Amino acid sequence: MKIAVYPGSFDPVTLGHLDIAERAAKIFDKLIIAVMVNPHKNPLFTVEERTELIREAVRHIPNIEVDSFPGLLVHYLQAKGAQVIVKGLRAVSDFESELAMASINWKMYPAAETFFMPTNFKYSYISSSLVKEIARHGGPIEEFVPLHVEKAVRAAYESLRNK
Numbered sequence: 001m002k003i004a005v006y007p008g009s010f011d012p013v014t015l016g017h018l019d020i021a022e023r024a025a026k027i028f029d030k031l032i033i034a035v036m037v038n039p040h041k042n043p044l045f046t047v048e049e050r051t052e053l054i055r056e057a058v059r060h061i062p063n064i065e066v067d068s069f070p071g072l073l074v075h076y077l078q079a080k081g082a083q084v085i086v087k088g089l090r091a092v093s094d095f096e097s098e099l100a101m102a103s104i105n106w107k108m109y110p111a112a113e114t115f116f117m118p119t120n121f122k123y124s125y126i127s128s129s130l131v132k133e134i135a136r137h138g139g140p141i142e143e144f145v146p147l148h149v150e151k152a153v154r155a156a157y158e159s160l161r162n163k
């Protein structure tokens with residue numbers, strides 16, 4: 001059984017992420033979307049909240065599981081018996097850091113390969129950071145995230161404003 005892990009911060013999950021997940025789930029027997037910790041980012045949502053937002057978005061896809069892990073991705077792959085890391089590439093600018101991550105992960109755990117998938121061009125300009133920036137200033141984000149995520153992002157900024 002080919003198990004793939006799609007790791008990321010997913011703060012929050014966007015339609016671009018979900019498009020990658022849906023397409024990857026058609027290729028592998030099982031896809032685990034894993035909410036990981038990126039030490040360079042200061043998240044809006046807790047890991048639990050991010051996990052729940054993704055779960056709601058992929059409920060209709062039976063071979064997708066959603067999980068979280070606080071440590072190294074390669075340790076998670078080993079624990080799950082996964083052979084593949086799925087990553088979406090939006091533009092050349094993504095490539096440099098993604099290649100570094102793929103190389104280091106392969107060095108630490110050569111039993112797993114990184115598969116890069118081009119992001120659907122419809123979503124190639126979307127990022128969680130841009131979604132948050134727009135929402136922080138009250139701009140429209142409904143084209144970039146599912147409805148329940150839009151509500152959660154708006155509520156998160158609303159509660160920050162009222163603090």
Ligand code: PNS
Pocket residue numbers: 007008009010036037038039041071072073074100101104105
């Ligand atoms: O969505 P992101 O923030 O670009 O995803 C990056 C992420 C979370 C996948 C990466 O930071 C990661 O794998 N973190 C887990 C810790 C780890 O394994 N680090 C070494 C791999 S470079």
